[in-house]
Structures are given as structure tokens and as C-alpha cells.
Amino acid sequence: MATGRTHRPATRSRGIPEATVARLPLYLRALTALSERSVPTVSSEELAAAAGVNSAKLRKDFSYLGSYGTRGVGYDVEYLVYQISRELGLTQDWPVVIVGIGNLGAALANYGGFASRGFRVAALIDADPAMAGQPVAGMPVQHTDDLESIISDNGVSIGVISTPAGAAQQVCDRLVAAGVTSILNFAPTVLSVPDGVDVRKVDLSIELQILAFHEQRKAGEDVAEAAAVVPSAARAVAEAAADSSASVDGDGSGDSRKGPDGDVPAVMPA
Amino acid sequence: MATGRTHRPATRSRGIPEATVARLPLYLRALTALSERSVPTVSSEELAAAAGVNSAKLRKDFSYLGSYGTRGVGYDVEYLVYQISRELGLTQDWPVVIVGIGNLGAALANYGGFASRGFRVAALIDADPAMAGQPVAGMPVQHTDDLESIISDNGVSIGVISTPAGAAQQVCDRLVAAGVTSILNFAPTVLSVPDGVDVRKVDLSIELQILAFHEQRKAGEDVAEAAAVVPSAARAVAEAAADSSASVDGDGSGDSRKGPDGDVPAVMPA
DNA sequence: ATGTCTTTGTGAACGCGTGCACAAAGATGG
DNA sequence: CCATCTTTGTGCACGCGTTCACAAAGACAT
Missing domain, CATH: 3.40.50.720 (NAD(P)-binding Rossmann-like Domain)
Incomplete structure (x- = not known):
């Protein structure tokens, strides 16, 4: 991981927590892999395992984007790929x-x-x-x-x-x-x-x-x-090579x- | 930033918060630069500015390492460089x-x-x-x-x-x-x-x-x-095709x- | 010594993020 | 249509991290 952001104090961009935004690419990658294997739907448990996160966290993350899942079934892979891509601005x-x-x-x-x-x-x-x-x-x-x-x-x-x-x-x-x-x-x-x-x-x-x-x-x-x-x-060592302005x-x-x-x-x- | 850690749930390693550990290299880099310019001491305000963090945060971070500063003066640059290096394990x-x-x-x-x-x-x-x-x-x-x-x-x-x-x-x-x-x-x-x-x-x-x-x-x-x-x-902002561009x-x-x-x-x- | 001034160190409050646990929702089968 | 089972969505509590604000500590001048 890169080592963190710099600016942006506590801006919850449009209601989506920063921590969630940072995980969306992770989900997207896992979903893309599923999409290539033509997997139609995936449960939060499976997807969470693939992305290396907690399933409750994943569901809460998705809840910020809206209710894109179907209870008893899971999430539609293609639909979710599109929604996350759009949210991240990757459709442009x-x-x-x-x-x-x-x-x-x-x-x-x-x-x-x-x-x-x-x-x-x-x-x-x-x-x-x-x-x-x-x-x-x-x-x-x-x-x-x-x-x-x-x-x-x-x-x-x-x-x-x-x-x-x-x-x-x-x-x-x-x-x-x-x-x-x-x-x-x-x-x-x-x-x-x-x-x-x-x-x-x-x-x-x-x-x-x-x-x-x-x-x-x-x-x-x-x-x-x-x-x-x-x-x-x-x-x-520190004493050595202490020139004026930064090299x-x-x-x-x-x-x-x-x-x-x-x-x-x-x-x-x- | 590199995107974050993976494991290690909430382990406060020996009392030093994970967030503090992640900032220590930042301080070390700023201190090293000061050391090369033969600056003897530095205040939390100055060092925080050089490291791009809040001064209160910096002081709290250092407080986890011990009391290495002198009130009214600041921190001894060389001493702090050594202490942080040792804490991070860079002396080996x-x-x-x-x-x-x-x-x-x-x-x-x-x-x-x-x-x-x-x-x-x-x-x-x-x-x-x-x-x-x-x-x-x-x-x-x-x-x-x-x-x-x-x-x-x-x-x-x-x-x-x-x-x-x-x-x-x-x-x-x-x-x-x-x-x-x-x-x-x-x-x-x-x-x-x-x-x-x-x-x-x-x-x-x-x-x-x-x-x-x-x-x-x-x-x-x-x-x-x-x-x-x-x-x-x-x-x-030209709308890109919303097809399966995720491929x-x-x-x-x-x-x-x-x-x-x-x-x-x-x-x-x- | 004494007072003043600067700067540290930290107690406390607050906000964000995480994880639990469960009710609601829908699918599925008979 | 009803019962059951699966899985989502989320209310809630907890802990970590950040920030404020200030007392304590030391330097420095008089």
C-alpha cells in the first residue's frame, strides 16, 4: 500500500467514508476476476474472502453505495462491477x-x-x-x-x-x-x-x-x-557532508x- | 500510499500504536535532513511542519517512545534520530x-x-x-x-x-x-x-x-x-461507453x- | 531568586472505523 | 400458501486515532 493520504482531513465524500473508498478497488478487482469466470452472483462471504476483508465490513461498504444485493442470494457480479466502476469514476x-x-x-x-x-x-x-x-x-x-x-x-x-x-x-x-x-x-x-x-x-x-x-x-x-x-x-556520520542548500x-x-x-x-x- | 497493512488486527506493539509506527519513518527522514544541516535542536512545531503532520500528533507520537524533549527548547536532533532508528530496528x-x-x-x-x-x-x-x-x-x-x-x-x-x-x-x-x-x-x-x-x-x-x-x-x-x-x-466529462469495459x-x-x-x-x- | 516566556507532555473529548448480532427480506420447496 | 432457509442490511457498542487545551517543566533574563 502506498503510505497514506496527505490532505483531506475528514471529508466524507458524498457520504462514502474514505476507508470504504480505499477498499472499493479491492472489491472491483475480485469482482472482475469473478466476471471473467462468468460467475453470475456472489455472496458477501465469498467476495469478502476473495478481497481479504471481513464480510460485515464488505456489506457495510456496499450499503453506502446503495442496496445492490438480493437477500438469500447475494450480489449480481456484473451489476456490482458497473456500479463500483461508476462510483470510482472508471467509466471515463x-x-x-x-x-x-x-x-x-x-x-x-x-x-x-x-x-x-x-x-x-x-x-x-x-x-x-x-x-x-x-x-x-x-x-x-x-x-x-x-x-x-x-x-x-x-x-x-x-x-x-x-x-x-x-x-x-x-x-x-x-x-x-x-x-x-x-x-x-x-x-x-x-x-x-x-x-x-x-x-x-x-x-x-x-x-x-x-x-x-x-x-x-x-x-x-x-x-x-x-x-x-x-x-x-x-x-x-551526520556531521559529514553538511553543505549549505539542499543538494x-x-x-x-x-x-x-x-x-x-x-x-x-x-x-x-x- | 501503499495501500495499507494486511494482517495484524489491532496489535499495539509494545504500547506503540500502529499509526505512530507508520509515521516514525516520516519523522526520521525530516530529522535526518536537519541533521545534515547540523541543526542541533528542533521544536515540535518545526518538525511537524517538515514532516507534514500536526504538532500535537507528533508530540503524542514521541510520548510513546519516552520523554526525549526539553521543555522550552525542543528535541535534540541527533538523539532523536538515534532513538527512532533504534525503535524502528534500523540499527541492525x-x-x-x-x-x-x-x-x-x-x-x-x-x-x-x-x-x-x-x-x-x-x-x-x-x-x-x-x-x-x-x-x-x-x-x-x-x-x-x-x-x-x-x-x-x-x-x-x-x-x-x-x-x-x-x-x-x-x-x-x-x-x-x-x-x-x-x-x-x-x-x-x-x-x-x-x-x-x-x-x-x-x-x-x-x-x-x-x-x-x-x-x-x-x-x-x-x-x-x-x-x-x-x-x-x-x-x-465525456461519457464513456458503459458496456463491459471492465474487461x-x-x-x-x-x-x-x-x-x-x-x-x-x-x-x-x- | 524570581518572574517571564517558550515548549513539552498529556488528560479528556470527540469522531471515525470495525465487528457483532439480529431482524428483515427474499428465495426455495412442498 | 406456508414453512424454512439463506443472506443482506444495519443498529449498536467498542476501540483506536486525532485534536484541543492546559498544566508542568525548564530556559533565560533581570
């Missing part, structure tokens, strides 16, 4: 731009899941002039200079940022100024956006750290905190980079 | 294996964020015999046949799955059987694991769908208002995992 076309075509950006461009349900990669944008015109996923990469015109010409309202952290906010600002109102951010940075703009964040590093926490807990439950603590080590690798996304996301160097614990 | 080495070296897997292997904070890519594993031995991110890809020995030889407890959906559960089972107890899953499938194994899911498609929901809602509400900033938004992308390859692009398809396993 969503042009998407990906900014930052490094390793991750290229992987996203090739990702089949994007092209499926209503999402269409309208353009790939990178700041590296050497990449301009080069085909990635059968589509020529365009230069950042044309970002604004690309957005407006294609009516893009959803942008994906897979640049290094240093460039993310700048790219974000330009996207928003050009009319983008939803952003999926892969760069390890907190983006600040004006009201009315949604930001969702996917942070690979954070996911791993959360796993590490639980892993440590599992391993350390029986054993008594066996950790060689050397706080001075971390302190020493602005301006465009990034070039060959010279090592990763798609220039992560903030961390303390390297021994 | 975490060997990680990545299974499924397609576009996404390769991007993950190159991802700098993995190598930073204590995580070390111990091995890259793929089922394609043609990939065996080929270098990715300066490391030879190994074949799935050796999965078990790789896990045990390196003492791996964290596995990353970036295979197609059809292969994910099978890979997951083997990882768990070999001793892995934490899994970061990029495949669009619900993984079932025994108790004691943590699974976190990152689902790009779901994130986009959630954004689309809010985007549609914004577009529907703004009809009345005159948000003249985005003229292109209204144009996008997914081709590629019903099913069993044969890695496709031409070897990336994660949006299809569910049967």
Missing part, C-alpha cells in the same frame, strides 16, 4: 502524465495496471534533454519544458511524480499550476499543495521500515533487547543517477 | 531479497532508498532461466530454484514480491516456508499467510483509482462553481509469469 477516460522517467518511471510506464481500468498514459516527461524523443514503453519521452502545454492539450488532471526527491516539489508546483488536481507521489518528500489538490504518497522506504519494526519486535520478544548501541557512530539535483532522471528516487541519505548504522 | 542490518525482476523489480533493485537505512539487497531472484546470471543493479540474478537456500544462507527475514499476480501467492508460500516473516507485496493480489507473518501491500492501480474517485467528485461539484482555472477539466487488458497468459515486459499485470489469479 483519465489521461495521466508521468514525470521523471528513471528506473521507476519507466517501470510505471510499462505497468499494465495503469492502462487497464480507464487510465491512459498521455505523456512521459523528463528533465534530461538526452532522454527527449527516446522511446519508453513505446512512447517518446518529452522534455519538462513542454510540461504545461502537455497538461492543457491533453486535459490531464492526474499526475504521477517519480523524480528524485529534490525535484519533486518543483515539479509538483508546475503540475498544479498547469491544472493538475490529483498527484501520485513516489518521491520521498512531503509535498505541499494548495487546497483542492489531492496527494497520495507511495513510499517504498517507509514500507520497509515499518516491516523492520515489526520484524524486530518479533525477534526481540523472547530475547532481551540485544542491540549494541553506538550512538556516537550515527552522530559522526538540488535539479532535473535528475538522467543516466548519472543511481536510483529513480534520490533518497535522503540516512544515518548508516553499523 | 536487514538483508532483503527481491523476487520477480521485471521492470518494477529492477527499479526496486536500483532504488537508493533500499540500500540506505539498514536495508541491504541480499539477492535478486527470478523464475526466468534466461535472466539467471544476468547483472541487475550490479548483482547477478539468481534462479527461483535456489530461493530456499538463498533465504537461509543469508538469514533473510524480509522479502519483496514484484512478480506478476499469478505467481505471487506461490512465491509467498515458498518465502514463508523458507523462513521469511515479513513481506512487501507489489503484486495486485491478496496474499494469504499464516499468523506471525506480516504483509504490507503496495498497489499502484488502487492508488490511482482512489485519486480518480476524488477527481470525479471534484469535477462533479465544480460544475456549479466557476473554477475557471481548469477549462480542460470539463471537457474530460481487462489482454494477456491472459495466466500461468507463464513474466510477460514480454515481465511486469505486474492487473489480472487476478483464478
Whole structure:
């Protein structure tokens, strides 16, 4: 899972709880699989199992959309697929731009899941002039200079940022100024956006750290905190390389980079 | 955001709420940035702003770790970096294996964020015999046949799955059987694991769908208002065909995992 | 020392999300 | 038409997470 939303305090969009919205895609996926197998109806119990959730929760989620089930029988698969698709806005076309075509950006461009349900990669944008015109996923990469015109010409309202952290906010600002109102951010940075703009964040590093926490807990439950603590080590590393302004690798996304996301160097614990 | 945890009902691990644990990496990143700029202390207000959270929330989060601040002054940056690192288990080495070296897997292997904070890519594993031995991110890809020995030889407890959906559960089972107890899953499938194994899911498609929901809602509400900033938004409201557009992308390859692009398809396993 | 000022740490209230448990609704069979 | 069985839809209670608001604690100046 991506690591959570950013904005949107407690907005229950049209009565549908945020937690429910986050599960609708899950249900949709399970339903689509059933649809392909020509299963006509499904019970809340079966569908819940397929989606990996509680059946009561699933029924309550569906109750927010309306009463689409038949008691004693279950839910009509096709009908539910359509209703959820419509509710999520997947019955319309969503042009998407990906900014930052490094390793991750290229992987996203090739990702089949994007092209499926209503999402269409309208353009790939990178700041590296050497990449301009080069085909990635059968589509020529365009230069950042044309970002604004690309957005407006294609009516893009959803942008994906897979640049290094240093460039993310700048790219974000330009996207928003050009009319983008939803952003999926892969760069390890907190983006600040004006009201009315949604930001969702996917942070690979954070996911791993959360796993590490639980892993440590599992391993350390029986054993008594066996950790060689050397706080001075971390302190020493931190002192090094403390230059003035943040290392602005301006465009990034070039060959010279090592990763798609220039992560903030961390303390390297021994 | 990666889309959330899977297991672990309401386990307040050692008194630290799950929501707090999920924010600790965020604080750590902000603190590390401050540390590099040699900032000695920081107030909860400043740090909260840098991490993009509420200051009261941040203080409460830190209160679960202990009283590490000084009233009237703030928090010692270096000390806090160390405390959070230790709490998250980043003071020790975490060997990680990545299974499924397609576009996404390769991007993950190159991802700098993995190598930073204590995580070390111990091995890259793929089922394609043609990939065996080929270098990715300066490391030879190994074949799935050796999965078990790789896990045990390196003492791996964290596995990353970036295979197609059809292969994910099978890979997951083997990882768990070999001793892995934490899994970061990029495949669009619900993984079932025994108790004691943590699974976190990152689902790009779901994130986009959630954004689309809010985007549609914004577009529907703004009809009345005159948000003249985005003229292109209204144009996008072209009703798409309401037929069985839910039919997914081709590629019903099913069993044969890695496709031409070897990336994660949006299809569910049967 | 004493007062003032800043900032932490936390008690308490509130709201959201979850899960239980059950009544209502409809299918099914005789 | 009635009885029975299955499954939905939801009222309710509970727990987690968030936020407010403030007292306690320490720094700092006089």
C-alpha cells in the first residue's frame, strides 16, 4: 500500500467514508476476476474472502453505495462491477502524465495496471534533454519544458511524480499550476499543495521500515533487547557532508543517477 | 500510499500504536535532513511542519517512545534520530531479497532508498532461466530454484514480491516456508499467510483509482462553481461507453509469469 | 531568586472505523 | 400458501486515532 493520504482531513465524500473508498478497488478487482469466470452472483462471504476483508465490513461498504444485493442470494457480479466502476469514476477516460522517467518511471510506464481500468498514459516527461524523443514503453519521452502545454492539450488532471526527491516539489508546483488536481507521489518528500489538490504518497522506504519494526519486535520478544548501541557512530556520520542548500539535483532522471528516487541519505548504522 | 497493512488486527506493539509506527519513518527522514544541516535542536512545531503532520500528533507520537524533549527548547536532533532508528530496528542490518525482476523489480533493485537505512539487497531472484546470471543493479540474478537456500544462507527475514499476480501467492508460500516473516507485496493480489507473518501491500492501480474517485467528485461539484482555472477539466466529462469495459487488458497468459515486459499485470489469479 | 516566556507532555473529548448480532427480506420447496 | 432457509442490511457498542487545551517543566533574563 502506498503510505497514506496527505490532505483531506475528514471529508466524507458524498457520504462514502474514505476507508470504504480505499477498499472499493479491492472489491472491483475480485469482482472482475469473478466476471471473467462468468460467475453470475456472489455472496458477501465469498467476495469478502476473495478481497481479504471481513464480510460485515464488505456489506457495510456496499450499503453506502446503495442496496445492490438480493437477500438469500447475494450480489449480481456484473451489476456490482458497473456500479463500483461508476462510483470510482472508471467509466471515463483519465489521461495521466508521468514525470521523471528513471528506473521507476519507466517501470510505471510499462505497468499494465495503469492502462487497464480507464487510465491512459498521455505523456512521459523528463528533465534530461538526452532522454527527449527516446522511446519508453513505446512512447517518446518529452522534455519538462513542454510540461504545461502537455497538461492543457491533453486535459490531464492526474499526475504521477517519480523524480528524485529534490525535484519533486518543483515539479509538483508546475503540475498544479498547469491544472493538475490529483498527484501520485513516489518521491520521498512531503509535498505541499494548495487546497483542492489531492496527494497520495507511495513510499517504498517507509514500507520497509515499518516491516523492520515489526520484524524486530518479533525477534526481540523472547530475547532481551540485544542491540549494541553506538550512538556516537550515527552522530559522526551526520556531521559529514553538511553543505549549505539542499543538494538540488535539479532535473535528475538522467543516466548519472543511481536510483529513480534520490533518497535522503540516512544515518548508516553499523 | 501503499495501500495499507494486511494482517495484524489491532496489535499495539509494545504500547506503540500502529499509526505512530507508520509515521516514525516520516519523522526520521525530516530529522535526518536537519541533521545534515547540523541543526542541533528542533521544536515540535518545526518538525511537524517538515514532516507534514500536526504538532500535537507528533508530540503524542514521541510520548510513546519516552520523554526525549526539553521543555522550552525542543528535541535534540541527533538523539532523536538515534532513538527512532533504534525503535524502528534500523540499527541492525536487514538483508532483503527481491523476487520477480521485471521492470518494477529492477527499479526496486536500483532504488537508493533500499540500500540506505539498514536495508541491504541480499539477492535478486527470478523464475526466468534466461535472466539467471544476468547483472541487475550490479548483482547477478539468481534462479527461483535456489530461493530456499538463498533465504537461509543469508538469514533473510524480509522479502519483496514484484512478480506478476499469478505467481505471487506461490512465491509467498515458498518465502514463508523458507523462513521469511515479513513481506512487501507489489503484486495486485491478496496474499494469504499464516499468523506471525506480516504483509504490507503496495498497489499502484488502487492508488490511482482512489485519486480518480476524488477527481470525479471534484469535477462533479465544480460544475456549479466557476473554477475557471481548469477549462480542460470539463471537457474530460465525456461519457464513456458503459458496456463491459471492465474487461481487462489482454494477456491472459495466466500461468507463464513474466510477460514480454515481465511486469505486474492487473489480472487476478483464478 | 524570581518572574517571564517558550515548549513539552498529556488528560479528556470527540469522531471515525470495525465487528457483532439480529431482524428483515427474499428465495426455495412442498 | 406456508414453512424454512439463506443472506443482506444495519443498529449498536467498542476501540483506536486525532485534536484541543492546559498544566508542568525548564530556559533565560533581570
